[in-house]
Amino acid sequence: MTEILIADDDPSIRDLLRIALEEAGFAAFEAADGEAALELGRSGRAALIILDIGMPERDGLEVCREIRKTSDVPILFLTARQDEIDRILGLEIGADDYVTKPFSPRELVARVKAILKRTQPAAANATLRRGRLALDPDRHLCEIAGEAVPLTAREMEILSRLMTRPDHVLSRPQLVDAVYGTNIHVSDRTLDSHLRNLRGKLEAAGCIDAIETVHGVGIRMGPCR
Amino acid sequence: MTEILIADDDPSIRDLLRIALEEAGFAAFEAADGEAALELGRSGRAALIILDIGMPERDGLEVCREIRKTSDVPILFLTARQDEIDRILGLEIGADDYVTKPFSPRELVARVKAILKRTQPAAANATLRRGRLALDPDRHLCEIAGEAVPLTAREMEILSRLMTRPDHVLSRPQLVDAVYGTNIHVSDRTLDSHLRNLRGKLEAAGCIDAIETVHGVGIRMGPCR
DNA sequence: AGCACGCCTGCACGGAATTTGCACATATGC
DNA sequence: GCATATGTGCAAATTCCGTGCAGGCGTGCT
Numbered sequence: 342m343t344e345i346l347i348a349d350d351d352p353s354i355r356d357l358l359r360i361a362l363e364e365a366g367f368a369a370f371e372a373a374d375g376e377a378a379l380e381l382g383r384s385g386r387a388a389l390i391i392l393d394i395g396m397p398e399r400d401g402l403e404v405c406r407e408i409r410k411t412s413d414v415p416i417l418f419l420t421a422r423q424d425e426i427d428r429i430l431g432l433e434i435g436a437d438d439y440v441t442k443p444f445s446p447r448e449l450v451a452r453v454k455a456i457l458k459r460t461q462p463a464a465a466n467a468t469l470r471r472g473r474l475a476l477d478p479d480r481h482l483c484e485i486a487g488e489a490v491p492l493t494a495r496e497m498e499i500l501s502r503l504m505t506r507p508d509h510v511l512s513r514p515q516l517v518d519a520v521y522g523t524n525i526h527v528s529d530r531t532l533d534s535h536l537r538n539l540r541g542k543l544e545a546a547g548c549i550d551a552i553e554t555v556h557g558v559g560i561r562m563g564p565c566r
Numbered sequence: 567m568t569e570i571l572i573a574d575d576d577p578s579i580r581d582l583l584r585i586a587l588e589e590a591g592f593a594a595f596e597a598a599d600g601e602a603a604l605e606l607g608r609s610g611r612a613a614l615i616i617l618d619i620g621m622p623e624r625d626g627l628e629v630c631r632e633i634r635k636t637s638d639v640p641i642l643f644l645t646a647r648q649d650e651i652d653r654i655l656g657l658e659i660g661a662d663d664y665v666t667k668p669f670s671p672r673e674l675v676a677r678v679k680a681i682l683k684r685t686q687p688a689a690a691n692a693t694l695r696r697g698r699l700a701l702d703p704d705r706h707l708c709e710i711a712g713e714a715v716p717l718t719a720r721e722m723e724i725l726s727r728l729m730t731r732p733d734h735v736l737s738r739p740q741l742v743d744a745v746y747g748t749n750i751h752v753s754d755r756t757l758d759s760h761l762r763n764l765r766g767k768l769e770a771a772g773c774i775d776a777i778e779t780v781h782g783v784g785i786r787m788g789p790c791r
Numbered sequence: 792a793g794c795a796c797g798c799c800t801g802c803a804c805g806g807a808a809t810t811t812g813c814a815c816a817t818a819t820g821c
Numbered sequence: 822g823c824a825t826a827t828g829t830g831c832a833a834a835t836t837c838c839g840t841g842c843a844g845g846c847g848t849g850c851t
């Protein structure tokens with residue numbers, strides 16, 4: 342099911358969008374302010390994000406910039422004013438399209454479909470980004486500051502899992518489950534071995550402290566400077 | 567059981583809501599004025615709060631703003647007048663939805679379900695806030711006034727447990743159960759040790775009296791100035 | 792087939808971080 | 822002032838994690 346994140350502070354607009362999208366066969370989930378939008382946006386759950394520009398906490402443009410640091414998910418802006426449109430177009434913040442308020446739900450759904458249609462193949466192998474680290478699991482590609490870093494299959498899976506939820510601490514069992522599938526037993530030491538190799542490679546390429554361990558809790562994707 | 571707080575000064579409306587909600591499988595508890603609503607709302611017991619705007623002591627909008635300082639619990643407003651709706655929408659106070667009086671119980675329950683459905687996953691990883699203290703268990707992150715405070719696993723669990731019910735006094739056995747699971751014996755002195763370390767760290771970061779002791783009763787999350 | 796190589800796995804071990812709780816000091820309520 | 826409850830210094834016990842190392846397996850080359 343294709344899930345779409347609706348980020349708007351106006352509940353009635355969220356409802357409008359939700360209903361329209363659900364009728365069109367999408368699943369929708371919502372954020373009422375910029376902070377929530379950012380959080381949910383980063384979760385990697387959405388196939389597309391509809392962002393209102395004027396939101397409390399963080400405005401849509403800021404949210405967009407933040408999300409772009411870690412993800413290529415398509416973003417469609419909602420905007421009320423001409424000068425906001427200029428900002429979308431002027432600044433290269435990576436928007437895929439925009440719709441002005443008031444809008445017809447029908448038109449909006451059409452835009453959403455259009456964007457998905459043209460980005461779907463790209464979205465399938467979206468690049469995970471974090472700091473200077475870029476990871477494309479589908480193409481089995483890892484780059485640090487533009488330099489390719491060769492990773493083995495396991496390393497790729499582990500890193501990819503960590504990067505889809507940056508900052509989140511994953512327990513070792515969770516990580517093992519994610520990489521090997523549930524009910525498959527692998528020693529914790531094995532995971533450690535892979536982590537060691539991964540860390541070695543990342544460090545050699547200049548990413549120190551990319552993979553943090555939180556004692557007694559698990560593993561977390563650190564900043565990636 | 568999902569519990570919902572009904573805050574309205576009109577007993578007949580409370581009854582109406584209660585019956586409708588309980589028929590729908592929710593549990594309800596009530597507040598008859600703004601002050602009570604605030605107190606119960608802060609307790610963290612409610613999965614959702616239904617707030618009437620016109621209430622004695624403190625009006626719904628004020629209650630909402632206060633609750634938003636410490637919690638992301640979904641809030642649904644009850645309102646009678648159009649100009650109140652404007653205030654809900656205009657002020658960025660973090661309401662999740664609103665229903666105008668008179669309303670059909672059926673519709674209200676539908677709204678409640680809709681809100682819960684879409685916020686349930688988000689609420690699970692919401693950041694707990696209190697004063698200058700912010701805690702995100704999923705990220706294993708604790709910040710005071712923006713400064714990260716390193717916590718150990720136990721400390722995080724204890725603090726997180728305390729913060730999900732701010733102002734509530736938890737007995738030591740309750741706290742131990744919550745952190746270690748029931749039927750696991752740990753000495754009270756052990757809990758004290760952790761509390762001491764926790765207090766030390768919080769104080770060092772500027773949060774004095776964050777964790778209060780209520781002699782003979784238990785532990786409580788204090789203000790966090 | 793024989794062989795080299797890279798990758799995956801996990802054991803054994805040591806060091807480090809954390810947890811636990813004892814023994815004792817203090818505080819609190821009655 | 823007594824009984825109980827809570828705080829503190831400290832060190833042992835425990836748990837957790839990283840590392841060296843080696844066997845197993847598959848792949849590709851000769």
